[in-house]
Structures are given as C-alpha cells and as structure tokens.
Amino acid sequence: MTEADAYDILSQTFLTVLIASAPILAVALAVGLFIAFFQALTQIQEMTLTFVPKIAAIFAVLLIGTPLMYSTVRELAEKVFDLIASGSV
Structure with missing residues (x-):
C-alpha cells in the first residue's frame, strides 16, 4: 500500500462522513436559525x-x-x- 492509496482511502472516508452527516447538520442549522429569529422577533426566551x-x-x-x-x-x-x-492493505 502506497501513500497515494492511503491518501485516497482517507479522502473517501472524509467525504463519506461529510455526506452522511450533512443532512442532519443542515436541518439542525436551519431549524436553529429559524427558532432564533422567531425568538428575536417575538421576544420569547423559552x-x-x-x-x-x-x-x-x-x-x-x-x-x-x-x-x-x-x-x-x-x-x-x-x-x-x-x-x-x-491484500492491498
């Protein structure tokens, strides 16, 4: 296994983690921002x-x-x- 192979596996792993976690993180960010704007507009601090x-x-x-x-x-x-x-690894 060469350094290029290890780099390729690592880059695929990072990309997989980003793809798998992106929907959850994006929705959490969007809902959090919406709630923050709603609380700022209505001054409800619950x-x-x-x-x-x-x-x-x-x-x-x-x-x-x-x-x-x-x-x-x-x-x-x-x-x-x-x-x-x-046997490549």
Missing part, C-alpha cells in the same frame, strides 16, 4: 423552544435520510474490505 423543534426535525431527517447514510457508508466499507481481501 429554553425548551430551542430544543424540542430541533430534536423533532433531526429525528425526522434521521428517519428519511437513513437509507442515504447507510448506502454511502456501505460503499466505503465495501471498497475497504475489497482492498483488505485482495
């Missing part, structure tokens, strides 16, 4: 108002986005396991 909608939105995205996350992680795992089985 602490549970920030957490409950964000958790519900993240849970909904997890239910919807799990197949995408699973497929991206599975593809990377298959590539790495194929490299291990062929």
